[in-house]
Every structure is written in C-alpha cells, then in structure tokens.
Amino acid sequence: MPRDYRRPSQSQPTKRKQNKSCVWWLIVGVALGVVITKILAPSQDATESAPEAAEAKSDQSTRPKPNFTFEKVLTEAEDDDGKAPPLPPPAPRPQPPEQKQEQAQPATPTPAQTTAITPEPETKPRSGTYVVQVGSFSRAADAERLKAQLALLGISTNVQAATLSSGRVTHRVRTGGFASRQEAKKIQDLLKRNGKDSLAIPIK
Numbered sequence: 001m002p003r004d005y006r007r008p009s010q011s012q013p014t015k016r017k018q019n020k021s022c023v024w025w026l027i028v029g030v031a032l033g034v035v036i037t038k039i040l041a042p043s044q045d046a047t048e049s050a051p052e053a054a055e056a057k058s059d060q061s062t063r064p065k066p067n068f069t070f071e072k073v074l075t076e077a078e079d080d081d082g083k084a085p086p087l088p089p090p091a092p093r094p095q096p097p098e099q100k101q102e103q104a105q106p107a108t109p110t111p112a113q114t115t116a117i118t119p120e121p122e123t124k125p126r127s128g129t130y131v132v133q134v135g136s137f138s139r140a141a142d143a144e145r146l147k148a149q150l151a152l153l154g155i156s157t158n159v160q161a162a163t164l165s166s167g168r169v170t171h172r173v174r175t176g177g178f179a180s181r182q183e184a185k186k187i188q189d190l191l192k193r194n195g196k197d198s199l200a201i202p203i204k
Helices: 006-062 069-081 140-152 181-193
Strands: 130-137 158-163 169-178 199-202
Touching: 130 140, 130 181, 140 158, 140 169, 169 181, 181 199
Parallel strands: none
Antiparallel strands: 130 169, 130 199, 158 169
16 A cells, blocks of 8 residues: 655645744843843942942041151140250260370490409418419409319319519419329319419429
8 A cells, every 4th residue: 555645745845944042042042141141240240349339438438547646746846945955965985094104214324233253262272282373364253164064063163362573463263282293283273174274383
C-alpha cells in the first residue's frame, strides 16, 4: 500500500516559523535588560554618594576648632613690651687656676772644695835598711792617686814631701824600710809584675 507524503511536507514550515519568533523575542529581552541596567546604575551611584558627603560634612562640623589663646597671649605680651624677653646670660666658664711661673734663678756655682793634703810626717828608717821609692810627683794629688793604687796591691806606702836644691817641692811615694836588700827586692818584683817601676834606696 503506498504512503501519503503530503501532510508532513506541510507541517515543517510552521515549526521553523515558531523557532524564529522565539529567538527574536529572546534578543529583544536581552537588549531591554541591558538598557535598563545602564539607566539605573548612575542613579544608584548618586544615592550612595549622597550619604557619604553628608557624613563628611557632619564630621567637619563636629570637629573642635583649634584654640589659639596661648599664641595670642604670647603675641600680645610681645607687642606690649615692644620686643621679646631677653635670654638669660650664659653661665661663665670656669677658668683654670693660674700657674705660678717660678722664676729660674741662676744657680750659683759652689766652689770646689779643695782638701789640702798634708804630707805624712817622714819616718826615717834606721840606718842600714832599705826603702823602695815607686814615684816622685810635683803634685800631691798624683802622689795620693799612686798610693791608692798600691794599696789595692797590698803594698802600704807613704807620701814624703821634699824640697830640692832648685827650690821646687816634690812628693815621693815610698814603702819600707826593709832590713835587707833581698826583702826590698821582693817588693820590687811585685811592683814590676804590675807594671810599676821602682828604686831601692839604702839608708845610711
């Protein structure tokens, strides 16, 4: 039995028309929503900013005004005097105590103490004995110096002053007397070992 294809071909155009009308209504609705939101947004911003401005004004009005009474009193006091009050004078600096300069006085030279050397009394040895003369000096100080050197060697001496025929005074350093020539020779050998020349003189 053959099918009848005429009815379905008539129903397809009606469905397409219905779909197109729905799409157009959707586009129109979206456009209207966008326009309405743009119109309402500025009004909302204005309403929100209005209370903020009112609060700022109320804060400024409630803040206390600065009190300038102290500055006014200070300026009035300066105007009355004609000038600012003077500053206190600085405290004086402590001055160091003056150091007394001692005047340097020239030192008076003390005179050199000269000890007069008194010659020892000449003890003449007995006749037949010997003395050993170590030195003869014109100055008594030189004779005393030699006497001290001989004392370090263990030789006891004495200084004898004698006046020569020319009138000049000489100081002789001698040791002894010795009973024999041999004893005098022993002292001479000791002096020679220490670099001292001597002379054995017999006493008559």
